[in-house]
Amino acid sequence: MIVLKLNISRIASIPAAFVGATIRIFLDLALDGGTIHNGAWIAALLSALPSIPYLLCLDAVQSDKRMAIPLRFMLLSVTALDAAHVLSICVRAAGCLTLDYVPAHFLALPLALAVLWCVWRNGDAVGYAAILWIRVFPVLLLLVVTLQMRHYNARWLLPLLGNGFPDIIRSGVRASGWFIPATAIYYVTDRSGDKSGRRPLSAWLSFAPAVAALLLILRLMMAPAGLYGLTWEARLDALLTNGRAPLYLQLPMMLVFFFSAFHLLTCECFAASALLQRLAPALDGRLCAAVVTVACTGLSLSGFTVTAVDFIAPWLYVAVAATAALSSLLQGAPKGGERPCNG
Amino acid sequence: MQRMRLAALIVLLALLLGGCQDTGEVENQAYVLVLALDAVGDGGLALTARVPKIGISDAQGDKGDSGSSPYLTFSVTAPSWSAALDALQWATPRRINLSHIEMIVASEALASRPSFASLMNGMADTPHLYTNARFVICPGSARSFLEAEETVIGTRLSSEIHTMLSQYARQGFIPDACLADACYCANGIYGDPIAIWGDLAEDGSEDGAPISVTKSPMRQRFSGAALFRGGRFVQALSKYETRLLNLIRGQCRTLCYTWQDQAIEFPLRSSSRAVRIEGSDITLSLRLKLGAPGGFGEKELSTLRQSMRNDIARLVGDCQRLGIDPFGFAESASGHFVTNAQWLAFDWRSRFARAPLDIDIIIAK
Known part of the structure; x- marks a missing residue:
């Protein structure tokens, strides 16, 4: 018997997708994509351009019921893999801050349990948490900026294009690929009670790269972009403490980082769990959530995700475009988006 | 029942937290x-x-x-x-x-x-x-x-x-x-x-x-x-040169300058560095705005300004001879270029070593 049907209302899914996309683009360009360069914020802005067709197709998708099984499976795989990767980011970040060496599973398990509990509360809990975070985030960010004000140096944004346009385009396309796992939550939205005249999802999500670009500008002004490869931990240190923040000033930075990463993790785990339930409707939502969370935790502890994400990241946008195109083809023409039928 | 489940989950979470291990004690x-x-x-x-x-x-x-x-x-x-x-x-x-x-x-x-x-x-x-x-x-x-x-x-x-x-x-x-x-x-x-x-x-x-x-x-x-x-x-x-270095970098609020056996304090109002690039020639430009100390006439201030200018020129000249830019002129110069590759190809270090310095010191009352 199905006790829990994993679902999320449209009003809750849009902020969740917005926060998820913003944080994912930022994490990719600031941490995962290798040494950050001056043009990273332009790459974040440019990532909006290739994403537009995908976002328009998201608007056109009226229901996930007609989405082909291979597409659902592809979405589920990418989203679960990225959730595992985000979990490993959280674990590595927590490991950098502990007093002593702590085995990774000790850091991963509490996070996994917290995520599981959030997913069991269903989609609206995840979505409304994003609404709250959208309100709290600017306050904490303002606090961080105020505390770090004297360390910011606008000249470190120059030369403007950093490693040049080819690198910016490469980074931008790579970043745009992360829209698929970060916005997967929208595919499982319950749109039965939708009313006409609502602003489409693309309009909201097109702001996500701009917010990510703003965050990257702040990061680039805190510590200059290096020309040589530093370790992931050194990049994280530059992000959280800029290498110069006194210990007592690090707390707001860490709150911003951890809450944002945790929110992204919850969104992706929820989306993957809901997609799994769509693929296997006989399964209960709680079981789907448990399966996805355990799988993500296992993947993140295996160390496989870093290699896998590095491998798929440059090609992810192709998968995004293919998914969007196939979704549109399967559903036929958009027919004016989400207007209700008057007949 | 639901509250009991929630409480059990929280206790379980606490048990698994890394900070609860004995290896993490401050002592x-x-x-x-x-x-x-x-x-x-x-x-x-x-x-x-x-x-x-x-x-x-x-x-x-x-x-x-x-x-x-x-x-x-x-x-x-x-x-x-x-x-x-x-x-x-x-x-x-x-x-x-x-x-x-x-x-x-x-x-x-x-x-x-x-x-x-x-x-x-x-x-x-x-x-x-x-x-x-x-x-x-x-x-x-x-x-x-x-x-x-x-x-x-x-x-x-x-x-x-x-x-x-x-x-x-x-x-x-x-x-x-x-x-x-x-x-x-x-x-x-x-x-x-x-x-x-x-x-x-x-x-x-x-x-x-x-x-x-x-x-x-x-x-x-x-x-x-x-x-x-x-x-x-x-x-x-030396500590005297370091004071001038901090002044050029804009990292001091007050310059304590020793002149004719007197220590004179100048509040720093602004410090700006710029680099003019014309073809392959570059000119360094330094503009300092200091508050005037009390008890000095225009003639004395003019002499003081000249002495300060000479000291700064000597310091920058010494660094240029060593091929070192600790002042941050490179930060200003890099803004003239679009990419890192262009900036690195410019070979800043060798050009900086032979660049003339234009110093403008304003002591405003």
């Missing part, structure tokens, strides 16, 4: 306050760490008796940074914790090695090492410099070091330099790193200096800046 940590690095043999490294004993303050400890001293000193030698850290873990009866370091001291001999940049990177990449620690270069042995460190006015060495170096930096005697900044400059594209210059001195007059400290309970003297070329120490600046 089990050996918090390093000062780290000293010396050159040993051909490429070797001596690492000395000063660690406070937990529960004993300086007031309680008898400084004459090492058995009751509030601090412990551990020293190891190894062929590399990572091996030295490993040896230090072995030498110390608690887990070494580098997250509260206040000062990192390197000897001049070590900092002059070509491999020093990679050593700095190794330090910056070390997990938990607090890269905001003040970065000091000293002549002679860094270990001796570390062992001369003691609390003079305060009760804790950590707050003593922090307060003392902040005070010196505010006065302009030393640059406000930390390990992270030195690493960023050594690896980045915006000029050369600088560090604090420290020395050990005995009571009495400094050699030929018109102004000197003749008696102090402190043997350490922090006055001056250590200049690097890339990631390698090249030369030290």
Whole structure:
């Protein structure tokens, strides 16, 4: 018997997708994509351009019921893999801050349990948490900026294009690929009670790269972009403490980082769990959530995700475009988006 | 029932938290306050760490008796940074914790090695090492410099070091330099790193200096800046030159300038550096706006301005001869280029070395 049907209302899914996309683009360009360069914020802005067709197709998708099984499976795989990767980011970040060496599973398990509990509360809990975070985030960010004000140096944004346009385009396309796992939550939205005249999802999500670009500008002004490869931990240190923040000033930075990463993790785990339930409707939502969370935790502890994400990241946008195109083809023409039928 | 489940989940979460393990206790940590690095043999490294004993303050400890001293000193030698850290873990009866370091001291001999940049990177990449620690270069042995460190006015060495170096930096005697900044400059594209210059001195007059400290309970003297070329120490600046360096960098609020045996204070209103690039020729431009001190006429101020201009030109000229840009002119120049590749191809260092300097000092009443 199905006790829990994993679902999320449209009003809750849009902020969740917005926060998820913003944080994912930022994490990719600031941490995962290798040494950050001056043009990273332009790459974040440019990532909006290739994403537009995908976002328009998201608007056109009226229901996930007609989405082909291979597409659902592809979405589920990418989203679960990225959730595992985000979990490993959280674990590595927590490991950098502990007093002593702590085995990774000790850091991963509490996070996994917290995520599981959030997913069991269903989609609206995840979505409304994003609404709250959208309100709290600017306050904490303002606090961080105020505390770090004297360390910011606008000249470190120059030369403007950093490693040049080819690198910016490469980074931008790579970043745009992360829209698929970060916005997967929208595919499982319950749109039965939708009313006409609502602003489409693309309009909201097109702001996500701009917010990510703003965050990257702040990061680039805190510590200059290096020309040589530093370790992931050194990049994280530059992000959280800029290498110069006194210990007592690090707390707001860490709150911003951890809450944002945790929110992204919850969104992706929820989306993957809901997609799994769509693929296997006989399964209960709680079981789907448990399966996805355990799988993500296992993947993140295996160390496989870093290699896998590095491998798929440059090609992810192709998968995004293919998914969007196939979704549109399967559903036929958009027919004016989400207007209700008057007949 | 649901509340019981929630409570059980929270208890389970708490049990799994890493902080609940006994390995994370504060008492089990050996918090390093000062780290000293010396050159040993051909490429070797001596690492000395000063660690406070937990529960004993300086007031309680008898400084004459090492058995009751509030601090412990551990020293190891190894062929590399990572091996030295490993040896230090072995030498110390608690887990070494580098997250509260206040000062990192390197000897001049070590900092002059070509491999020093990679050593700095190794330090910056070390997990938990607090890269905001003040970065000091000293002549002679860094270990001796570390062992001369003691609390003079305060009760804790950590707050003593922090307060003392902040005070010196505010006065302009030393640059406000930390390990992270030195690493960023050594690896980045915006000029050369600088560090604090420290020395050990005995009571009495400094050699030929018109102004000197003749008696102090402190043997350490922090006055001056250590200049690097890339990631390698090249030369030290005196405390007078360091004040001018801080003025050019815009990192002091007040310039205390010695002129005709008088110390005159000028509040700094603004400091701006610019670089004009015309073809392959560049011109450095420096514009300083200072507040006028009281009791000086226009003629005296004009003479003062000329004296200050000469001193600044001499300092910048010396650095140009060494091919070092600690002033931040490179930051301004890089803005003329669109990509890093174009900027690096411009070969800033050699052009900077022969660039004319245009100094504009305004002393406004």
